[in-house]
C-alpha cells in the first residue's frame with residue numbers, strides 16, 4: 001500500500017463504552033494532525049476505523065463492504081477476534097497505515113436474499129440495512145433458527161436447485177470461512193482458514209443421525225426453506241431481520257464483493273486461533 005496522504009477516514013465506535021469514546025477523540029485528533037480528514041459518513045471514506053468488539057467490527061464491515069472500503073479494527077471488546085489491533089497499539093497501527101505499510105486482506109462475504117409469500121413484517125430496530133436490490137451482506141454467517149423456544153424447526157436445504165435434505169433442528173448456519181470460528185464453531189462446524197473461499201453449512205442441534213457440517217464450493221447457491229408448521233427467525237452477523245413463515249425461503253450465495261480488512265501481518269490464522277481461544281500446550 002502506498003504512503004497515505006489527505007485520506008478521508010470514518011470512525012465507527014461502540015456506542016456505550018467510555019474507552020471507545022476516548023479513543024475516538026484521540027484518533028480523530030491524530031488523523032487531523034497527520035493531514036487526513038476524520039469524517040462521519042462511511043460512504044465517502046478511504047478507510048473505516050472500528051473501535052469496539054467483534055459486533056462493532058461486523059457493523060463497520062457491513063457498511064464499508066458496500067463501497068469496498070478497508071476496515072481497521074481496534075479491539076475495545078471482550079474476545080476481539082476480528083478487531084486485530086490492541087487499544088494500546090492504535091497509534092503504531094495508524095502510523096504504519098500512514099506510511100503505507102498496512103496490507104488489505106480480502107474475506108469472502110455472503111449475499112442473502114429472502115423470498116416471502118406474505119408481506120414483510122416491520123424489521124426489528126437493530127436490523128441490518130439491505131442493499132438497494134433488497135439483499136443483505138454477511139461477513140460471518142446467516143442463521144435460520146427456531147422462533148418458539150423449546151420447539152424444533154423443519155428446514156429444507158436445496159443446493160444449486162437440488163433438494164438435499166430436510167433438517168429437524170434448532171437451526172441452520174450458513175457461514176463463510178471467517179464465520180467458521182464464530183457461531184458455527186459452537187455448533188461443531190469445521191474451522192476454516194478465513195482466506196479460503198467456501199460456504200460452510202452447519203446444523204444446530206439436529207435431531208437426526210446425520211448431523212455433519214458441509215463445506216461447499218463458493219459458487220454454491222444455498223436455499224433454506226421453512227417447512228413443517230412453525231416459523232423461523234433469520235439473523236445476519238448477530239442481527240435479526242425478522243421472522244420467516246412456513247413456505248418462505250432464504251437464498252445465500254457468495255457476495256460479488258469481498259469484505260476488506262486492514263492487517264499489519266505477523267499474525268497467522270492459527271496463531272490468532274491459538275491466542276484468542278487460549279490453547280495450552282500439554
Ligand SMILES: NC(=O)c1ccc[n+]([C@@H]2O[C@H](COP(=O)([O-])OP(=O)(O)OC[C@H]3O[C@@H](n4cnc5c(N)ncnc54)[C@H](O)[C@@H]3O)[C@@H](O)[C@H]2O)c1
Nearest residue numbers: 054055079080081140141178179181182183184186237238
Ligand atoms: N453460540 C454461539 O456461539 C453464538 C450464538 C449467537 C451468535 N453468535 C455469534 O455472534 C456474532 C455476533 O457477534 P456479537 O459480538 O455482536 O455478538 P455477541 O456479543 O453475542 O458475541 C459473540 C461472540 O462471538 C465472537 N465472534 C464474532 N465473530 C467472530 C469470528 N468471526 N470469529 C471468532 N469469534 C467471533 C465475539 O467476539 C463474541 O465473543 C454472530 O455473527 C455469531 O457468529 C454465536
Ligand SMILES: Nc1ncnc2c1ncn2[C@@H]1O[C@H](COP(=O)(O)OP(=O)(O)OP(=O)(O)O)[C@@H](O)[C@H]1O
Nearest residue numbers: 013014015052053054055056059077078079080081
Ligand atoms: N455501532 C453500534 N451501534 C449500536 N450497537 C452496537 C454497535 N456496536 C456494538 N453494538 C452492540 O453491542 C454489542 C457488543 O458489541 P461488541 O461485540 O463490539 O463488544 P463485545 O461483545 O464486548 O466484544 P466481542 O464481540 O469482541 O466479544 C453488539 O452485539 C451490539 O448489540
